[in-house]
Amino acid sequence: MTQSHLFDAELIRRYDLHGPRYTSYPTALQFSERFESNAYRAAALLSNEALTPLSIYVHVPFCASPCFYCGCNRVITRSTTEGERYIAVLKREIEMQGTLFHQGRPVEQLHFGGGTPTFLSLAQLESVLQHIARNFSMAPAHREFSIEIDPRTVSPATMKELAALGFSRISLGVQDFDPDVQRAVNRVQSVAETRAIVDASRKCGIEAINFDLIYGLPLQTATSFARTLDTVIDMRPTRIAAYGYAHMPSNFKAQRHIDAAKLPTAAEKLGLLQMTVERLSAAGYRYIGMDHFALADDPLAIAQAEGKLHRNFQGYSSQPDCDLVGLGVSSIGKVGSAYAQNVKTLREYYARVENYQLAIARGIKLSSEDRLRRDVIQALMCHGAVDTRAIERDHCIDFSQHFAPELATLRPMLEDGLLDELDTRIAVSAKGRFLVRNVAMTFDAYLQRAAAPLYSKAI
Numbered sequence: 174m175t176q177s178h179l180f181d182a183e184l185i186r187r188y189d190l191h192g193p194r195y196t197s198y199p200t201a202l203q204f205s206e207r208f209e210s211n212a213y214r215a216a217a218l219l220s221n222e223a224l225t226p227l228s229i230y231v232h233v234p235f236c237a238s239p240c241f242y243c244g245c246n247r248v249i250t251r252s253t254t255e256g257e258r259y260i261a262v263l264k265r266e267i268e269m270q271g272t273l274f275h276q277g278r279p280v281e282q283l284h285f286g287g288g289t290p291t292f293l294s295l296a297q298l299e300s301v302l303q304h305i306a307r308n309f310s311m312a313p314a315h316r317e318f319s320i321e322i323d324p325r326t327v328s329p330a331t332m333k334e335l336a337a338l339g340f341s342r343i344s345l346g347v348q349d350f351d352p353d354v355q356r357a358v359n360r361v362q363s364v365a366e367t368r369a370i371v372d373a374s375r376k377c378g379i380e381a382i383n384f385d386l387i388y389g390l391p392l393q394t395a396t397s398f399a400r401t402l403d404t405v406i407d408m409r410p411t412r413i414a415a416y417g418y419a420h421m422p423s424n425f426k427a428q429r430h431i432d433a434a435k436l437p438t439a440a441e442k443l444g445l446l447q448m449t450v451e452r453l454s455a456a457g458y459r460y461i462g463m464d465h466f467a468l469a470d471d472p473l474a475i476a477q478a479e480g481k482l483h484r485n486f487q488g489y490s491s492q493p494d495c496d497l498v499g500l501g502v503s504s505i506g507k508v509g510s511a512y513a514q515n516v517k518t519l520r521e522y523y524a525r526v527e528n529y530q531l532a533i534a535r536g537i538k539l540s541s542e543d544r545l546r547r548d549v550i551q552a553l554m555c556h557g558a559v560d561t562r563a564i565e566r567d568h569c570i571d572f573s574q575h576f577a578p579e580l581a582t583l584r585p586m587l588e589d590g591l592l593d594e595l596d597t598r599i600a601v602s603a604k605g606r607f608l609v610r611n612v613a614m615t616f617d618a619y620l621q622r623a624a625a626p627l628y629s630k631a632i
């Protein structure tokens with residue numbers, strides 16, 4: 174099936190709008206500098222009352238070379254001394270953050286992202302892990318340590334050492350195996366080196382393996398991306414994230430190296446996504462939503478089947494109750510009903526933390542209206558449906574009154590076939606799943622006021 178079976182050009186033109194990916198609501202664009210360290214401290218102390226478990230995210234910003242599509246906060250360097258200073262400062266931040274959280278709150282998830290976390294040596298990673306264990310209470314069981322791996326810079330032998338440190342899930346950057354596409358984005362990575370990491374991980378007991386792919390890259394075609402998908406399916410990762418490339422060269426300098434004329438059109442991108450969904454579904458993967466797929470026995474697929482799936486800064490999560498402590502430059506956390514982000518440059522990060530100050534630069538404390546809208550948007554993004562009666566119960570509102578303008582905006586989407594139901598239940602159709610951001614955007618109270626072009630396009 175091609176995209177033409179589901180979407181005509183007119184529909185694509187109308188729905189190819191700029192909009193958030195809703196890894197949080199309100200999104201990071203709504204974070205304010207008025208929310209700083211004291212507000213974060215207050216939110217953290219308040220959150221201790223519930224004693225919910227913690228999830229920790231550690232950002233390691235360094236990379237050896239720039240991938241042109243990249244929109245991450247990273248610093249290109251090959252200097253190992255950068256890592257040493259970063260770790261010293263990170264440890265101080267761990268100590269300061271550790272004092273804010275009750276020791277009765279177990280850390281159930283720990284994720285190292287970047288950048289390239291394995292820019293740090295194994296000894297450096299181990300010392301960071303030990304420091305976290307000294308300053309937080311690690312859950313004795315049911316804990317998951319995960320780390321992002323760049324197969325170009327990690328040897329298969331390293332996987333054994335990472336398993337020994339406690340890592341049980343890895344996330345591999347793959348993007349596309351086509352050599353022309355790889356050259357166009359400055360990330361040349363062979364199938365053999367990726368397969369070697371997968372095999373080595375399984376051999377030492379790391380079975381939970383994510384692949385990150387990107388559709389919409391320069392020179393990608395349906396034929397070339399189908400070959401990439403077949404190779405990926407053959408390696409059988411337990412989860413696959415297939416992100417739509419967002420070309421925003423005014424925001425991300427590296428993207429200026431990408432020739433916009435070589436990018437697929439919106440219709441071609443939608444076709445690539447649709448083909449991805451079909452191929453992965455036929456191979457036994459569940460379409461979790463937006464850009465994520467998982468095998469049926471993966472915790473994400475199980476959480477979705479049980480109605481317990483959540484969306485967070487890493488995409489989707491099977492652990493809804495955790496607060497998230499963000500550590501390292503630019504990292505984002507969620508504590509109680511507040512989001513907070515650290516300063517974005519190393520210079521500011523070092524200056525703050527070396528002076529024993531938290532690195533919080535901005536954030537937001539959610540109002541009751543924010544929490545209501547977050548629940549509606551989460552339900553759409555995670556389950557493709559909103560039980561309006563449950564929302565009424567949880568938030569003491571009359572849904573049809575409170576959201577009368579939004580329901581009116583959704584009516585044309587029902588007529589366009591993006592929704593199956595628009596009544597006491599709002600249900601996204603199979604066709605609407607591809608445009609779920611557009612449905613969710615209806616409930617975003619900030620979108621009209623926000624600078625929409627700062628978000629990527631929905632398609």
Ligand code: SF4
Pocket residue numbers: 235236238239240243244245247287288289323346
């Ligand atoms: S995609 Fe990953 S490895 Fe490439 S520059 Fe960005 S953070 Fe670094």
